[in-house]
Amino acid sequence: MTAYPQLDHVAHAAGIDRIAIAATHIVPDSVTDSYRRWLAAGNHATMDYLGRYLDVRRDPGLLLPGARSVITCAVSYYHTAAQPAGAPLIAMYAHGDDYHDVMRDMMRPVADYIAATYGAETRVCVDTAPVHERYWAVASGLGFSGLNGLVIVPGLGSYCFLGEIFTTALLEPTPPLPQDTCRGCMRCVNACPGHALSGRSTLDARRCISYLTIEHRGDLPADLHTGGRLYGCDTCQRVCPHNDGIPESRHGRFDLRPDYAALTAQSINSMTPETYAATFRRSAIKRAKLSGLQRNIRYL
Numbered sequence: 001m002t003a004y005p006q007l008d009h010v011a012h013a014a015g016i017d018r019i020a021i022a023a024t025h026i027v028p029d030s031v032t033d034s035y036r037r038w039l040a041a042g043n044h045a046t047m048d049y050l051g052r053y054l055d056v057r058r059d060p061g062l063l064l065p066g067a068r069s070v071i072t073c074a075v076s077y078y079h080t081a082a083q084p085a086g087a088p089l090i091a092m093y094a095h096g097d098d099y100h101d102v103m104r105d106m107m108r109p110v111a112d113y114i115a116a117t118y119g120a121e122t123r124v125c126v127d128t129a130p131v132h133e134r135y136w137a138v139a140s141g142l143g144f145s146g147l148n149g150l151v152i153v154p155g156l157g158s159y160c161f162l163g164e165i166f167t168t169a170l171l172e173p174t175p176p177l178p179q180d181t182c183r184g185c186m187r188c189v190n191a192c193p194g195h196a197l198s199g200r201s202t203l204d205a206r207r208c209i210s211y212l213t214i215e216h217r218g219d220l221p222a223d224l225h226t227g228g229r230l231y232g233c234d235t236c237q238r239v240c241p242h243n244d245g246i247p248e249s250r251h252g253r254f255d256l257r258p259d260y261a262a263l264t265a266q267s268i269n270s271m272t273p274e275t276y277a278a279t280f281r282r283s284a285i286k287r288a289k290l291s292g293l294q295r296n297i298r299y300l
């Protein structure tokens with residue numbers, strides 16, 4: 001809850017499950033330095049875009065001149081519908097519609113409300129701008145950081161899409177979270193099939209099955225066992241106790257699509273560019289490209 005009941009109402013009505021507010025500022029050196037070290041060690045693999053615009057990532061005023069507040073948003077995509085046993089596994093976040101589109105649809109009314117109420121400028125960010133997303137989520141009290149490298153939203157867990165609305169409006173920040181933090185149980189670190197988690201909330205993308213099956217082009221590491229995963233990996237979320245007993249998402253657009261439930265290794269191997277484009281229209285799975293999915297099939 002923010003100090004603005006009408007803002008909370010607009011956000012909830014638009015589909016956003018939780019919002020929080022922080023006053024914008026230069027991201028602390030401790031955060032940016034550790035991010036630079038992470039990049040310098042090559043942990044971002046081939047995702048060179050993560051190393052670009054570090055000045056903008058550090059200073060929200062370069063993203064939106066005059067920015068004074070950021071509204072952080074979380075939308076749960078958690079659902080219990082599962083793919084049939086033996087099917088090539090798709091990470092839960094990609095079971096339904098592409099979250100970039102859905103989140104934008106949900107965040108736009110909130111940005112419009114801010115603009116109309118405060119005569120303010122806004123900028124909506126859903127993975128599309130250089131933003132220290134995890135920092136702002138934690139700084140605003142939206143959630144806390146897990147050793148799995150994810151933001152955990154109290155009561156909703158980590159199966160949440162995140163987005164930010166930067167604005168020139170001066171809004172009262174939400175209070176910090178009470179002591180509800182990652183338990184440091186190391187379940188995520190120990191369960192990670194790629195040994196990609198450091199145990200210090202950082203991840204080596206070069207060993208992460210999510211990165212390798214989605215972003216990476218070319219062969220996968222010879223010693224990697226993808227364990228039947230076609231696209232992405234949910235293991236470090238599945239084992240986290242903060243995801244025990246969380247409610248299902250209220251958004252049907254993130255449910256498992258029937259045609260994805262019916263996917264098999266054979267059906268993917270026989271896809272043409274046309275059938276691939278039709279099957280994964282409005283889906284995050286497009287990111288892997290047909291050649292990437294067919295490569296992943298070889299490693300199942």
Ligand code: SF4
Pocket residue numbers: 191192193194195196197203207208209210211232233234235236237
């Ligand atoms: S997504 Fe999978 S491979 Fe990547 S860090 Fe999590 S458990 Fe490890």
Ligand code: SF4
Pocket residue numbers: 146147148182183184185186187188189239240241242
């Ligand atoms: S599995 Fe344990 S260590 Fe990992 S994020 Fe969850 S609570 Fe933290």
